[in-house]
Amino acid sequence: MTRLSQTLLPTERQPPADAEAISHQLMVRAGLVRQMGAGLWSWLPAGWRAHQRVVGIIREEMERIGSQEVLMPVLQPAELWKRTGRYDAIGGELFRLKDRRDADMVLAMTHEEAMTNHVAQIVRSYRDLPFSLFHFQIKERDEPRPRAGVLRTREFIMKDAYTFDRDEAGLQAQYERFREAYARVYDRSGLRWYEVESDTGMMGGKRAHEYMAPCAAGEDDVVLADGGAVYAANVEVASADPQPVTLPDAPDAPVRVETPGTRTIAKLAAHLDRPAGALLKAFPVVVSGSEAYADGVVLLLLRGDHEVVDVKLAKALGGTVRQANEDEIRDRIGPPGFLGPIGADVPVVVDAAVEATGTGAWVVGANETDVHLDGVVLGRDFAYDVVDVRAVVAGDTVDGTPVTIEPAIEVGNIFQLMTRYSEPLDATFLDEDGKTHAIVMGSYGIGPARIVAAAVEQFHDERGIAWPKAIAPYEIEVVGLGKPGGDEAAAAERVYDELREAGFDVLLDDRAGGAGSKLADAELLGAPLRITVGKRSLADGRVEAQIRRGQETIEGGLPLDGLSDAVRELWERVP
Ligand code: ATP
Ligand code: MG
Numbered sequence: 001m002t003r004l005s006q007t008l009l010p011t012e013r014q015p016p017a018d019a020e021a022i023s024h025q026l027m028v029r030a031g032l033v034r035q036m037g038a039g040l041w042s043w044l045p046a047g048w049r050a051h052q053r054v055v056g057i058i059r060e061e062m063e064r065i066g067s068q069e070v071l072m073p074v075l076q077p078a079e080l081w082k083r084t085g086r087y088d089a090i091g092g093e094l095f096r097l098k099d100r101r102d103a104d105m106v107l108a109m110t111h112e113e114a115m116t117n118h119v120a121q122i123v124r125s126y127r128d129l130p131f132s133l134f135h136f137q138i139k140e141r142d143e144p145r146p147r148a149g150v151l152r153t154r155e156f157i158m159k160d161a162y163t164f165d166r167d168e169a170g171l172q173a174q175y176e177r178f179r180e181a182y183a184r185v186y187d188r189s190g191l192r193w194y195e196v197e198s199d200t201g202m203m204g205g206k207r208a209h210e211y212m213a214p215c216a217a218g219e220d221d222v223v224l225a226d227g228g229a230v231y232a233a234n235v236e237v238a239s240a241d242p243q244p245v246t247l248p249d250a251p252d253a254p255v256r257v258e259t260p261g262t263r264t265i266a267k268l269a270a271h272l273d274r275p276a277g278a279l280l281k282a283f284p285v286v287v288s289g290s291e292a293y294a295d296g297v298v299l300l301l302l303r304g305d306h307e308v309v310d311v312k313l314a315k316a317l318g319g320t321v322r323q324a325n326e327d328e329i330r331d332r333i334g335p336p337g338f339l340g341p342i343g344a345d346v347p348v349v350v351d352a353a354v355e356a357t358g359t360g361a362w363v364v365g366a367n368e369t370d371v372h373l374d375g376v377v378l379g380r381d382f383a384y385d386v387v388d389v390r391a392v393v394a395g396d397t398v399d400g401t402p403v404t405i406e407p408a409i410e411v412g413n414i415f416q417l418m419t420r421y422s423e424p425l426d427a428t429f430l431d432e433d434g435k436t437h438a439i440v441m442g443s444y445g446i447g448p449a450r451i452v453a454a455a456v457e458q459f460h461d462e463r464g465i466a467w468p469k470a471i472a473p474y475e476i477e478v479v480g481l482g483k484p485g486g487d488e489a490a491a492a493e494r495v496y497d498e499l500r501e502a503g504f505d506v507l508l509d510d511r512a513g514g515a516g517s518k519l520a521d522a523e524l525l526g527a528p529l530r531i532t533v534g535k536r537s538l539a540d541g542r543v544e545a546q547i548r549r550g551q552e553t554i555e556g557g558l559p560l561d562g563l564s565d566a567v568r569e570l571w572e573r574v575p
Contacts, residue, residue, distance in 0.1 A: 002474065004509045004521075008045055010034075011521050021217035023453040024149030026465050030524045032473070039146025039154030046525065047452070049473040051157075054448040055136055057188050057470065058159045061181040067132040067161050072114045074138050078104035080113040084424045095140050107140035112421045112443055115162045120427035123439065126166050129429060132174060134161035134444075148217045150449040151409060157449065163442040166429060171416055171440045175207075178414050178444045182211055186411065189451050190468020190575065192458055194228040197237055198413060210234060211412040213450075215457035218407035223392045231398040236311040239388050240396035240403055242303065242353035245277035247360025254342065254373040254381055256366060263337030265304040268372065272363060276304035279363045280354065280376075282339035283308060284329045284346070290319030297324055297346045299333060301364070303354055306390040316387035317349070334367025341382040343367050350378065352388040409454050412446035459549060465526030466549040469574050474507035476567070477527035481515045481534040492533040495543060495563060499531070502564035504571075523548070528574045529567070531558070549575050 008031075015025035016035070027033045032047025043051055059069065078096065081087035087094070087106070095107035108114060115133065123129065139158045146154050163174040179195070186193040191213050198210040212222050212234075223238035225231035233239075262268040269276045283300040287293045298317060302308055314321045326336060332345040341348040341364060354362075361375040378384065394405050419438035422428065427439045452471065459466045469475060476499055480492025489510065496508040507527060509518050515534070522530050532544040537557050545554040547570075558566040 002505075002507045004507060005511045007507075009521075009525070010044070011524055019149065021148035021151060021453075021457070022460060023151065023215075023217060023456040026456050026460055026524070027149055027453065030465055030526070033150055035149075039143055039152070041150050041153055046473040050452045050455075050467070050471050051448055053471045053473075054189060054451045055157075055159070058185050058446055058448065059136075061185050061188075062134045062159070062161060064184075065132070065177045065181045067134045070133050070135050072108075072111055072118075072135060072137060074108050074140060076106055076108050076114055078106050080117055080425070081106055084113055084421055086113070093141050093143065095142055108137075109139050109141045110158070110443075110445070111135070111137065111160055112162070112417070112441075113425065116421040116425045116427050116439075116441065119162075119164055119439065120422070120425050123164065123427065123429050125430050126432065129439065130163065130165040130170050130174060132161060132163040134159060136448075149453060151217060151453045152219075153449070156447060159446045159448065161444040163444070164427075165440045165442075166431070166437065168418070168440055171418070171442050175414065175416060175442050178442070179209065182412055182414065182444075182446070185446065186211060186213075186451075188470050189455065190459075190470050191411070191451065191454055193411065194222070194224070194232045194408075196222055196232045196234050198234050206416040206418050208413060208415045210410050211446075212408035213411045213454035213458065214406045214408040215454055216407060217453075217457050218409040220408050220410060221405050222408045223403050223405055225398040225401040225403045227404075230401045231403065235391055235405065236309055238392045238403075239352075240392040240398050242306070242356055242390075243277070243393075243395050243397075245275055245303070245305075245357050247278055247358060247362065248375075250359075250361040250377045250380075251375040253375070255375045257363075257372050257374050258370060259338075259372045260370045262370075262372070268363070269304065272372075272374070274363065277306075277357070279304035280340075282333075282341070282365055284324035284333055284339060285313070285317075285321050286324045286328060287317045287319040287321050290317050292318050293347055295347065297328055297332060299339065299341060299344050299346050299348045300351070300387070300389065301341060301348065301354060301384070302351045302390055303357065306351065306353055306393070308351075308389050309391045313387070313389040316389050334365065335369045338365040338367060338369055338371060340364035340367050340373060340376075341384065342373060342376070344382075348382055348384040349387045349389075350384040351390045352386050353390050354378070355386055409450060409457070411450045411454055412444075414444045415442060417441040417443050460526070461551070463520070463551070464524035467526045467528055469528040469571075472505075472526065472528050474525075474527045475505040475571075476529045476531060477507045477509060477522045477525065479509045479518050479522055479530060479532045481518070481532065484510065484512050488533050488535055488538060491538055491543075491560070495531055495533055495560075498564050499567060502568065504567070523551075529571065531567070545570065547574055 010031040012029045019025040165171045198208045221235040280301045366373045422439040478496045480489045482488035499506045530546045542557040544557045
């Protein structure tokens, strides 16, 4: 039973002063959430209803694929995290504390350690496998930049699931089932979304996908060909064919050109009257932990119109990467601003887009102040390895289809962990021959709060939120105009009862107050369907109806006689 007169729904005309993201503004204004501190948010009744509807969808889809619900503590012994190495590897994001006995504890930011530890104690034989477990539990993360309302908070609920298999084929099969379940979750939630290949990051492991909801507040950039139908990937891993650049024919040997003061690509392009894409920029970097580039300093060459993606570079070079400083390069390569591959006493790597551009003459630094070399030919004039490390840009192509780049927020992700956690935590099983193997694992996360906020980002207008009907706090808002106790109010009560009996989730605005402010609140809160009971239509035995998305008023309203049937029919086409 939900009457606005008895509901805590503190709507506001103005958004909080610091709110930039539209979901932050609207969720506070609509009375869904309130902030307690940096990255700490409380959910008020209407907001929590939306959150729990998302939770309900996720739970159904997890159970549909046979995953079993459990609950594990947030407060955990640090010991487990020490065994997997994450206690030391993770920086300030992990909350570390001591209990009264001075034991190291952590507040879990995810539950691989906890889950794997239990499974290690329970599973003995291949007969105990495969299975899958999930829970909805709070995660604590001391995010460096909590932002955008509930999109990035320091405490949030996650649905995290884990799969346990005897081999990679088993993992692949469960992974595919989760992909299908995730697709159903986002479809049912009413989001615009796509699945992209992603980096495995701190989770470790093999393959990973992210689920992205395009929206202005998104922190990731996603590359899409044909809106995602042909190709979709996070910029951090995306590859595409570069836009063409015509290179001049190459002379027999490189030619020295005086280029005084041209330390930037823009200046060099203007000076030589060449497009930036026909010039090569040089990035000296220092790699550590790499087998292939054990020596440290590496010179990266990139087309002048391209930028490097740090994540791709680290992966390509097989270690952690930082910019080289002047002392590290002056003797072995040359002076900054005029660096080039010829004569450099370090390994040279060339971005794949440079090769893909075709044959012809490139311009590179001459490793001498105020001098460049023109007419340089890859391979002929210097040796190199090819790496794919540049950021794809809009207009590049995948299989001939041009790509666009959109901001998006990650609403979920799935990882093939393999044995990243089962090995250090001794989660093993015995096979038919009595041989011991590490359990092969996957992990699968979704942030319900992000689904809620992403829906607000995607579906709103100048008047407020226009919820997808599957996750709206209320499906229908009935607004009774006129005075409390009057004819309209009485009719609104009857409508409210009838629609509830018909199975709808209904909010009744039974407050005293003007029509203007009631309707404004209804538009702000954004129930997918609004029924307004006012004097004029009531006289004709009808009520007004509006589909919130697109503010579509139903011509002539709906008849009071047989109202629930009319509403049911209309509901079919509510998005
Ligand atoms: P991000 O790259 O956005 O920080 P993540 O890779 O850290 O996300 P996971 O650790 O894999 O995310 O968590 C799984 C899901 O939990 C994410 O897809 C997202 O929906 C949600 N999530 C992660 N961090 C937050 C946060 N700080 N606030 C709210 N939801 C979050
Ligand atoms: Mg994160």
